[in-house]
Amino acid sequence: MSDSGTLTKTDLVALTGVNKHFGELHVLKDINLSIAKGEVVVVIGPSGSGKSTLCRAINRLEPIDEGTITLDGQPLPSEGKALAKLRADVGMVFQSFNLFAHKTILQNVTLGPCKVRKTDPKVAEQRAMELLERVGVANQAAKFPAQLSGGQQQRVAIARALAMDPKVILFDEPTSALDPEMIQEVLEVMIDLAKQGMTMVVVTHEMGFARTAANRVVFMADGEIVEQASPEEFFTNPTSRRAQDFLGKILKH
Ligand SMILES: Nc1ncnc2c1ncn2[C@@H]1O[C@H](COP(=O)(O)OP(=O)(O)OP(=O)(O)O)[C@@H](O)[C@H]1O
Numbered sequence: 001m002s003d004s005g006t007l008t009k010t011d012l013v014a015l016t017g018v019n020k021h022f023g024e025l026h027v028l029k030d031i032n033l034s035i036a037k038g039e040v041v042v043v044i045g046p047s048g049s050g051k052s053t054l055c056r057a058i059n060r061l062e063p064i065d066e067g068t069i070t071l072d073g074q075p076l077p078s079e080g081k082a083l084a085k086l087r088a089d090v091g092m093v094f095q096s097f098n099l100f101a102h103k104t105i106l107q108n109v110t111l112g113p114c115k116v117r118k119t120d121p122k123v124a125e126q127r128a129m130e131l132l133e134r135v136g137v138a139n140q141a142a143k144f145p146a147q148l149s150g151g152q153q154q155r156v157a158i159a160r161a162l163a164m165d166p167k168v169i170l171f172d173e174p175t176s177a178l179d180p181e182m183i184q185e186v187l188e189v190m191i192d193l194a195k196q197g198m199t200m201v202v203v204t205h206e207m208g209f210a211r212t213a214a215n216r217v218v219f220m221a222d223g224e225i226v227e228q229a230s231p232e233e234f235f236t237n238p239t240s241r242r243a244q245d246f247l248g249k250i251l252k253h
């Protein structure tokens with residue numbers, strides 16, 4: 001895959017000089033971050049540091065005040081069909097699953113492709129069943145979300161994101177709402193995706209996942225990217241005081 005003639009290599013997502021305020025609060029401070037195709041970036045940092053806002057800015061659930069964000073070299077569209085296309089290209093998996101309660105598991109996965117991608121329903125169903133198989137919940141296809149465990153629902157949410165053939169998937173604390181015994185089954189699906197070359201931005205406190213699957217760890221505090229490094233480097237030798245303090249706290253658990 002060579003994008004010859006450009007200097008941008010294969011950066012899939014690029015944030016340049018991004019600033020965002022909520023009223024007086026400066027939540028994203030001059031963020032510069034490039035994510036290469038196939039890269040897995042884990043974002044960590046204290047509560048309120050801007051991790052969710054960063055994710056939401058990348059699929060334009062939050063507009064930014066200043067700077068640029070590009071996907072595949074194109075600035076993020078702000079409205080209309082182009083925005084719907086962007087949302088399809090940037091998958092998102094939230095802490096709270098966000099499945100449609102009144103739709104079956106299968107319908108949850110086929111809805112996006114049928115509506116947004118205009119995929120033939122039969123084709124969408126077949127693909128959805130393959131994806132549900134891949135995340136280990138094919139036998140739940142006819143049920144409704146409330147009939148599934150949290151871990152199963154989150155795996156459905158991942159299958160739903162995959163059904164759109166996204167260029168990148170953003171995960172915002174995908175395991176934080178899960179009972180401990182269900183965390184691993186979701187992380188395993190994510191580790192598999194990472195191995196298969198999916199571009200992923202993952203906000204998580206699961207340091208084991210970061211060590212296993214991340215190419216890079218980005219540490220945020222107070223709206224800034226304070227440091228970034230390979231997991232190996234970051235965990236053994238964090239350079240900033242704030243990262244040292246943060247790791248000291250979470251690694252004690
Ligand atoms: N819609 C909003 N309106 C006003 N302030 C907001 C809004 N969303 C977030 N904030 C504030 O912006 C800051 C960053 O929030 P954000 O949710 O991005 O942090 P976070 O790093 O994801 O935190 P956590 O680890 O708790 O999820 C926080 O101070 C938060 O209170």
Ligand SMILES: [Mg+2]
Nearest residue numbers: 051052053172
């Ligand atoms: Mg958050």
